[in-house]
Amino acid sequence: MILFDTHFHYYREYGPSEYFAEAEAEGVKYMLAAGGGYKETLDAQYFASQNKNCWFAAGVHPHGASEFNDDIMRFAEFRKDEKLVAVGEIGLDYYYEHSEKKKQLDVFAEFLAFALECKLPAIIHCRDKEDSEEAYFQAYNLLSAFAGRGGHFVVHCFTGSVKWAEKFLELGAYIGITGIITFPKAENVRDVLKMIPEKRLLLETDAPYLAPIPHRGKKNHPKYLKGIALKAASVLKIDFDQIAELTTANAFSFFKIPQHRK
Numbered sequence: 001m002i003l004f005d006t007h008f009h010y011y012r013e014y015g016p017s018e019y020f021a022e023a024e025a026e027g028v029k030y031m032l033a034a035g036g037g038y039k040e041t042l043d044a045q046y047f048a049s050q051n052k053n054c055w056f057a058a059g060v061h062p063h064g065a066s067e068f069n070d071d072i073m074r075f076a077e078f079r080k081d082e083k084l085v086a087v088g089e090i091g092l093d094y095y096y097e098h099s100e101k102k103k104q105l106d107v108f109a110e111f112l113a114f115a116l117e118c119k120l121p122a123i124i125h126c127r128d129k130e131d132s133e134e135a136y137f138q139a140y141n142l143l144s145a146f147a148g149r150g151g152h153f154v155v156h157c158f159t160g161s162v163k164w165a166e167k168f169l170e171l172g173a174y175i176g177i178t179g180i181i182t183f184p185k186a187e188n189v190r191d192v193l194k195m196i197p198e199k200r201l202l203l204e205t206d207a208p209y210l211a212p213i214p215h216r217g218k219k220n221h222p223k224y225l226k227g228i229a230l231k232a233a234s235v236l237k238i239d240f241d242q243i244a245e246l247t248t249a250n251a252f253s254f255f256k257i258p259q260h261r262k
């Protein structure tokens with residue numbers, strides 16, 4: 001049983017080796033640290049440099065879009081690192097709207113162009129206010145153009161409707177499922193899980209956020225991915241080993257990590 005946590009956030013104050021060892025002891029042998037801004041991308045890069053089976057992504061989370069001042073050149077430096085396997089997380093967050101929408105859209109579009117230029121897949125964050133589909137519509141439009149130009153992406157921590165999952169899947173999207181799947185009210189996420197083609201499913205913790213039940217409310221950690229995988233296997237009525245094998249293989253293929261590095 002080997003799992004791949006395809007999305008978590010690493011901060012320098014966590015010890016890199018202990019952090020990884022704790023996850024590995026729970027079967028999480030591979031991990032990708034997402035970049036939520038320049039500083040966090042440096043931390044993610046550091047984590048990847050300390051652990052053979054870890055990789056990182058570079059990007060600016062929509063929350064921090066207002067602090068991004070067109071310094072994409074700084075991000076271009078990360079391309080020299082072979083552990084860089086994706087651009088993200090990037091996208092739109094109209095739920096919290098920490099950055100104004102126009103700025104979020106501009107930064108998102110700029111990083112999608114960067115992903116195309118680097119020929120790297122993108123990790124997408126998309127969240128709307130209740131009863132609104134504005135972020136989904138706008139993200140869809142940008143991603144449709146991105147996919148049309150050969151771009152690949154995962155909609156990470158998917159919490160939208162089956163309808164939106166279908167639309168993104170038509171663009172070739174992968175879908176990332178987190179510990180939200182264990183929450184009693186998240187029936188929509190369990191419904192989405194059932195309709196994701198098996199080759200497009202990725203598992204992730206989004207640690208330190210969104211700890212799954214029974215750890216809900218505590219600080220999340222990649223070691224809890226096993227509980228998420230168990231829940232996903234039970235929703236899909238398949239074996240745990242099957243989902244572990246499938247989602248790990250999907251992660252290697254999505255991030256184009258050469259097989260010899262497994």
Ligand SMILES: [Zn+2]
Binds near residue numbers: 007206
């Ligand atoms: Zn995240």
